[in-house]
Amino acid sequence: MRGQFILGEVGAGLRRNLSMTVAVVLVTFVSLTFVGAAALLQLQIDKLQGDWYEQVEVTVYLCPQDSPQAACAGGEATQEQQEDLERVIATELDGVVEEVRVESKEDAFDAFTQRYPDGYLGTPLTVDDMQSSLHLTLVDPEEYEVVNDVLTGRPGVESVEDDRAIFEPLFLVLNRLSLLAAGLAVVMLVTAVLLISTTIRLSAFSRRRETSIMRLVGASNTVIQLPFLLEGAIAAVLGSLLAIGGLLVGVRYLITDWLAGSVPWVNYVDTGDVIQVAPFLILIALVLSVGSSYLTLRRYTRV
Amino acid sequence: MIRFENVTKTYARGARPALDDVSLDIDRGEFVFLVGASGSGKSTCLRLVLREERPSAGAVHVAGRDLSRLSSWKVPDLRRQIGVVFQDFRLLPNKTVYENVAFALQVLGRRRHTISLAVPEVLELVGLEGKEKRRPHELSGGEQQRVALARAYVNRPPILLADEPTGNLDPTTALGIMRLLDRINRTGTTVVMATHDEETVNQWRRRVIELDDGTVVRDEAEGIYDSSRRGDPGTPGIAAAGEPLPIGEV
CATH class of the missing domain: 3.30.70.3040 (Alpha-Beta Plaits)
Incomplete structure (x- = not known):
């Protein structure tokens, strides 16, 4: 009963704030794509070093x-x-x-x-x-x-x-690129955190009648806050899944099908590596969203 | 059931206290009118009972709990022992009457079966059977307050707090709400009603606790309330805790 009730609240919240939800999904999508790209570049550098250093x-x-x-x-x-x-x-x-x-x-x-x-x-x-x-x-x-x-x-x-x-110049370029991607990822992640907390705040504000009644009738903090936490988490995880999808498509078409075809003597990252990075991206999305909404909620839906 | 021991509440540092050294004792099953002008501290009293505020000094005991020692995660448990209604009803506009009442049980994780039994029962008690599917804006003020009462009482709390429940209602409708509160009180529920509706207080002749500027100026069983006796200290023969005026029972 309670589970169903909470899920209903989550659905209502996501629908009510649809545009903000979409914004959260997109921002986490872009930021985690950068995180993933940085990670894949590092993997690529490792692969090249592993391959080439053995021969040099x-x-x-x-x-x-x-x-x-x-x-x-x-x-x-x-x-x-x-x-x-x-x-x-x-x-x-x-x-x-x-x-x-x-x-x-x-x-x-x-x-x-x-x-x-x-x-x-x-x-x-x-x-x-x-x-x-x-x-x-x-x-x-x-x-x-x-x-x-x-x-x-x-x-x-x-x-x-x-x-x-x-090889040093090549690795220098690759390292710089991965630093650049990581730097952009950090900026985007900060944006994502701010956006998620704003969205949660908005969501909490638009449902302040409900939450105030919940508090009055003695609903536990979990029941009051969980719908908001889940809203943030669902949006962010959706974004991370999009990022994983984007990286899969990017690696497949840009690297496996195109780059590997024209410069075949290099061992490239492949979709398997993306799958390897994927759980971390989802984890980052979860930690970011739950963390930022928890901090927001502590201020806005206190008992 | 509710005990205030030398409670002082100051909202802003240095400001005049909203409650100043207030001691009260309300027993199980009592019906108490908490009267006084706006700003006299009635609402602060109710907020302290709900632990929406903490006293600056003194202790508040509610339903066997010392609220100053109550950890915040136990506050929901305290509030399940207390039903509350307000002057402005505070119903959810996008939910039906049934859903508004059921909401109070849903958020406590009650089973669907329990809810489907309890809600019609309490709606019948407040006289709203047949109006389950209405939305709050389709109801009169009195009916909305009945929904609010149903929501406050559906969980059968031992304490019911009412903050000016008749403040927005005409006298006839107010009488209906009062009858309902009386009925709930007779099931053994402690009812504390903050009001400045003299007529209602004088009709019902219950215990009256009068607050003025944050202090208890009167506490009498079967009391009455005459706001004109206060605020004009120069009027001879009218003390803050004067004897009840003879007013015909209604």
Whole structure:
């Protein structure tokens, strides 16, 4: 009986304030779409880092003949220097470096001629124009700095380079984008909270006769406030469902069907990731609406 | 049933108190007229009983509860022991007579079956059978007040508070409402009626508690109320707690 009564009140409240209800639905829709977009961007960054960082290496370039670098003043790296380096890597960088692959200048030349059979810009190059290098696969790609500290400046080392640096600009852009989305999401969420509390206040005001009678006849706070809480929650959850739907459609058509078709070598977020984010969006909607209406009601429908 | 112990109520700091050191004791089953001019503190008394206000000093006991120690989540429970009617009826305009009365039971979570039995019964008691489907605006003032009484009484509270229930009604209609209050009182319900309707008070000869400027100036059984005796202290022979004037029983 009481459940039915409360649901009836909720329905009446939503209908009576239809335009405000629609506004709450739309604002939560937009704000949670931004929240979801920020979350998906982060997921995308994680995916790319996971994929790419596994393949990237730290390359230790050994001094070639006639290098202009100060580190290579001693001339081309000797076999002895190279062995020294390998020993250092095996001892001092034990546990950091997973695997070492040696690329001699002959290997480098083969790889080069394969790619540029006619020489570089028409100039034929020889094996001696190449340099040897050590390719290190790290246990944790984030530990590049440790490797750099240990190896830079050792005899025979021209430079230590992290292949990840190539991706940095891309991740920088993606991170900035996700920050932007999160920033917009925060602004929209604040708007949503204000709008929900205004709507609840309006709803409480338009039903002040009912609530005052409820108080007089001794209805409990739950019975008086629950319809308002539910109104806010229903509108906000509806908004979050729209946001999830919007993200699903967006990911499906923009990423899975279009971007993945034209740039196929990247592992993209998919609708599965949206489903993974979805419960959090619904939770955010619930917390926001219940929280803001509870605070509002404490002021406006006190016993 | 209702006890005020040295109750003082000040609404704004530094302002003149609405009630000043008031002590009263109203027993179970009594019928009490609370009289006095506007602003004398009648409504404040009722609001204190309902715990819509808390006393600034002193204690209020209602139906065995010390209201100053009553936690706010127990207030609804207190109010279920009290029915209230007002001068302006306070009915819900978009609900029918039946729905208005049923509303009081619905919000308490009563079963549909219980409601379908209790509402017609109380509507019959107040003499509104056959008008269940009317809306408040289709009823006369007296009938609207009967609906309000039905709503206040449908839960059979041991206490009924009436704040100027006849204030908007003509004398004949008021008499009908008074008969109804009397009838409810005779079932053992304590009735406290705030009013400044002299004629009604004098007709019924019940206990009269008169307030003036927040203090009890008279409390007598089978009393009468003559507002002209107050407000003109220079008139000889008329004390605040003077003896009742001989007025014919109606």
